Amino acid sequence: MITNEALERVRGWFSGRLPQDWQTEPADISIDRDEIVVTLHLPDVEPGQTEAETEGARAGRASAFREDTREQRIAIAREAQHRYERTVSWGVRIGEHEELYTHLASPTMTRLRQPQRQVLDTLVDAGVARSRADALAWCVRLVAQHEDDWLAELREAMTHVADVRTKGPTA
Incomplete structure (x- = not known):
């Protein structure tokens, strides 16, 4: 962070x-x-x-x-x-x-159960994405686009937590 x-x-x-x-x-x-x-x-x-x-x-x-x-x-x-x-x-x-x-474009490893893989495969089969990796990137962009305010608020809260940690005692 x-x-x-x-x-x-x-x-x-x-x-x-x-x-x-x-x-x-x-x-x-x-x-x-x-x-x-x-x-x-x-x-x-x-x-x-x-x-x-x-x-x-x-x-x-x-x-x-x-x-x-x-x-x-x-x-x-x-x-x-x-x-x-x-x-x-x-x-x-x-x-x-x-x-x-x-x-x-950094590779990111993730483990998905079958229902999540089926979502990605549907996007590939429909021609929305070329691969599962592209489908996952598409999903992330879609979430970011529609949840921008929520993500901004979450990032701000995480920044405050990180700031408080830096002010705490050191080991």
Whole structure:
């Protein structure tokens, strides 16, 4: 569990380390045990004549930013990875367009009884997912999408517990 203090330290470090011209507002930083994801907010494009044109321009700007900043992002990521012992991944948000560059997809082992496996197999058989692993990932995304407020409240409560633990006596 990542404490609020640890998250604030990481956000502060990136805030001081990222070039100001890369963003129109502070970067979004999310952290788990394996990865730090830095999502930068870039200036939006001029609206096109159609939504498809605007979306294409946003995707083009995201691609150009990725190529133009590659070396500098790699250098920053190496520093952060050494400092925080986590992989650093990057993403951008331009208007309604959000794009994550190379990021982790960590394998997760789980034991499921037959009723749960049947749910996954139904999703595979229906063409919703290519495999049980994809079906399980689909289920997790669905829960996160529909239970976002509840999950946010649970994460906040866990953070408070972690903060209290750090203030307790040491062994």
